[in-house]
Amino acid sequence: MADLEQFRTQARAWLAANCPAAMRLPLEDDEDRCWGGRNFKFKSEGQRLWLERMAARGWTVPEWPREYGGGGLSREEAKILRAEMRKLGCRSPLDSFGIWMLGPALLKYGTPEQKRQYLPPIARGEIRWCQGYSEPNAGSDLASLATRAEDAGDHFLVNGQKVWTSYADKADWIFCLVRTDRAAPKHLGISFLLFDMRSPGVSTKPILLISGKSPFCETFFDNVRVPKGNIVGEINKGWEVAKYLLTHEREMISSIGVTAGRPLGQVAADSLGTDAGILADTCLRADIARFEIDAFAFRLALERTGDLAKAKQASPAISSMLKYYGAELNKRRHELLMSAGGAEALEWEGQRSRGGDAARSWLRSKANSIEGGTSEVQLNVIAKRILELPGA
Ligand SMILES: Cc1cc2nc3c(=O)[nH]c(=O)nc-3n(C[C@H](O)[C@H](O)[C@H](O)COP(=O)(O)OP(=O)(O)OC[C@H]3O[C@@H](n4cnc5c(N)ncnc54)[C@H](O)[C@@H]3O)c2cc1C
Secondary structure, three states: OHHHHHHHHHHHHHHHHHHHHHHHHOOHHHHHHOOOOOOOOOOOOOHHHHHHHHOOOOOOOOOOOOHOOOOOOOHHHHHHHHHHHHOOOOOOOOOOOOOHHHHHHHHHHHHHHHHHHHHHHOOEEEEEEEEEOOOOOOOOOHHHOOOEEEEEEEEEEEEEEEEEEEOOOOOOOEEEEEEEOOOOOOHHHHHEEEOOOOOOOEEEEEEEEOOOOOEEEEEEHHHHHHHHEEEEOOOOEEHHHHHHHHHHOOOHHHHHHOOOOHHHHHHHHHHHOEEEEEOHHHHHHHHHHHEEEEEHHHHHHHHHHHHHOOOOOOOOHHHHHHHHHHHHHHHHHHHHHHHHHHHHHHOOOOHHHHOOOHHHHHHHHHHOOOOOOOOHHHHHHHHHHHHHOHHH
């Protein structure tokens, strides 16, 4: 405990000395997020400096081993670091599919060479990754995917199409599910392949969303040459890697349910006013209180699950429970932000610092119960693997 308190004091002092003032302000829009990668343009010098300093210390991935660019922290130390960052209001130095999804899969299934090649650039934010799972006829039924990788001697030739590939037009590399054995039962003929998005034959076409933004694409592969060494795990056993990665994706999505932002009560008080310090709208007040209690309970559930996982007592299916609830919670939060924001929340081109992005964010939140596997699919997993209900 004394060691942990010492770590807390040191971490707090380091953060206070090294986190630029502008990186302690709340995010105003998507451009405030740092995604890194070959083509990333830093919005400010502070943003660049913050990433550089955190990466040098291994704190973009505090729990990864030092040899792969991590901080080598224990779970308890990483928890303290996150808490101290929250207290100071520090922004995340780096948002990354490499950190949230691919990294954990590489740590478990990658060869030593693959770990050395891919993990440090992920930790430093040098390579931005996208996820090539979904296809026009393979979403919830992901194992029906048809993109194929054919053996062409020392390399594979990849042909097919992915869809809903988030940031495919901005990503440097893709982790992609491909069919390598068309004769095998569908779960057994899939491999997990990594390749550069600059490879000849890769093209992307952005898809416009209801929010007016275009964060994802259709992605096409036309005779893309991929070295055979770029397979993670064994050939035709990529489904195992894919499922493991999904548990991390789902846990990452679940955490949006408890993302810190301006407290709902404060947003409502600022735009609707108060009567002797109390919100006049009793229904809204009760809804906000109910939300805050549920969010607090969910935060504790996330903590408990982390402890269970550390003790190797958590079911892999627990990520479905967390993803389901975290997504529903975040959708509720955005509904409440719309109610609490009053007429200003409806502004489409409003001043973002005054909450003018609320309508777009509310529309974006609708996708939380689709991305990473729909809520219906999570409920099926919970019914089968956690509640062990009889199948239909
Ligand atoms: C914002 C966003 C970002 C995304 N980013 C990526 C990405 O980067 N990479 C990627 O590969 N994919 C991505 N996706 C795709 C996402 O994983 C799929 O949309 C999701 O898995 C659902 O597949 P689908 O869209 O084909 O819907 P479908 O599978 O066609 O489902 C349609 C409806 O049927 C329901 N349904 C289907 N099967 C069942 C069942 N067995 N029981 C009950 N109900 C069922 C579903 O719940 C849904 O309501 C993203 C999606 C969104 C919305």
